[in-house]
C-alpha cells in the first residue's frame with residue numbers, strides 16, 4: 001500500500017531533533033509569546049524575504065487577520081470587493097466572507113489551474129479593493145498582468161501562500177524599469193523585451209501574505225500553525241495586536257481583536273523543519289519531473305500539458321509541488337483502479353466553494369472551467385519520503401490503466 005501522504009515517516013526523518021525541541025519548550029515552562037516564536041518569525045521572514053513575520057494560529061486566520069487589519073485601518077469596509085480565484089480551497093473564500101467583504105470570482109487558466117490574469121480586469125468595479133491570489137498546488141500565480149492591474153487600479157494584493165512555501169516568482173524587468181513576470185503566459189507581448197532579474201519568493205510579492213503550517217503542507221508543524229508576512233510596518237503592528245486580543249501592551253486594548261497565536265512548541269518544531277524545506281522541495285520537484293516525463297496515457301492530462309516547460313532550470317523554481325494533480329474524464333474509474341492496486345489518491349477538491357451548501361446563495365452561479373477542474377482532478381502521492389520504487393510503481397500502474 002502506498003499512502004497518499006505518510007506524515008509519520010516525514011516527521012521521523014527529523015528525529016531526534018523534533019522530540020528535543022518539544023522537550024526544550026516543555027522544560028522551559030514558557031508556552032506562548034516567547035523566544036521560540038520570535039526566532040522562528042525572524043528565520044521565516046528572512047527565508048521569504050520580507051521585513052515582518054507574525055506567527056498566528058493557522059492559515060485561515062492569517063488571511064482573516066490581513067483583511068481585518070485593512071478594515072481596522074479604514075482601507076476596506078463591509079461590502080467591498082475582493083477578486084479571488086473561483087478555483088481554490090474554501091479557506092480563501094471564508095477569510096473574505098468572515099470579514100463581510102464580497103468575493104468576486106475569476107475563472108482559472110485551464111493550463112495552470114491558477115487565476116486567469118486576463119479575466120480579472122473585466123471584474124474590477126468601483127468597490128474592488130484588492131486581489132487575493134492563491135498559489136494553488138504550490139505553483140506561483142503571480143503574473144505581469146496582475147502587477148499591471150494592481151498598479152492601474154491601486155489595489156491591495158494579498159497572497160494565499162498556504163500551498164507554496166518556498167516557491168519563487170521569476171520576475172523579469174523590461175528596460176524602463178517596470179516589473180513584469182514570466183511563467184504562465186507565453187502570449188505576453190512583452191515576453192521578448194524582458195530582462196531576467198532576481199527571483200522573489202511567493203509570500204513577498206504583494207502587500208501581505210498568509211501562510212499555513214498545517215501538518216500536510218510543505219512546511220508543516222504537528223498541529224495547527226500559520227503566519228502572516230509583510231513589508232508594511234504599520235500593517236504588521238496591527239496584525240500582531242489583532243491576533244492578541246487587539247493588544248500590544250498587556251491589558252491595554254487598542255482594537256477589537258481575537259486570539260490567534262502560534263504557540264512555542266509549534267514554533268520550535270518549525271525551527272527544526274525550516275532549514276530542510278529547500279531540500280524537500282527539490283525532492284518534490286524531482287518526483288514531479290519523473291511523473292511528467294514517464295506517465296503516458298491518452299486519458300490522463302499531466303500538469304505540464306500547457307507546454308510551459310515547468311522543468312527548465314529557470315521555471316522549475318516557480319513550483320514546489322505541494323500537490324501533483326492530474327486530470328481525467330472518468331476520475332472515479334481511475335481512482336478505483338489505483339485503490340485496487342494499493343495506491344491511495346485524493347481529490348483537491350471535489351466541490352468548488354460556490355457550489356458548497358455553506359454558500360447557498362451562489363449555488364446557481366456557474367464557473368465552467370472551475371467546475372470542470374473539480375470534476376476531473378486527482379492527486380497522486382508526492383512527498384519527500386516517497387521512494388523511487390513507489391514512484392516507478394505508480395507510473396507503471398498508470399501507464400497500464
Ligand SMILES: *Cc1c(COP(=O)(O)O)cnc(C)c1O
Nearest residue numbers: 058059060089091092162212214
Ligand atoms: C491549507 C490552506 C489554507 C488554510 O490553512 P489552515 O492552516 O488549514 O487554516 C488556506 N488556503 C489554502 C489554499 C490552503 O491550502
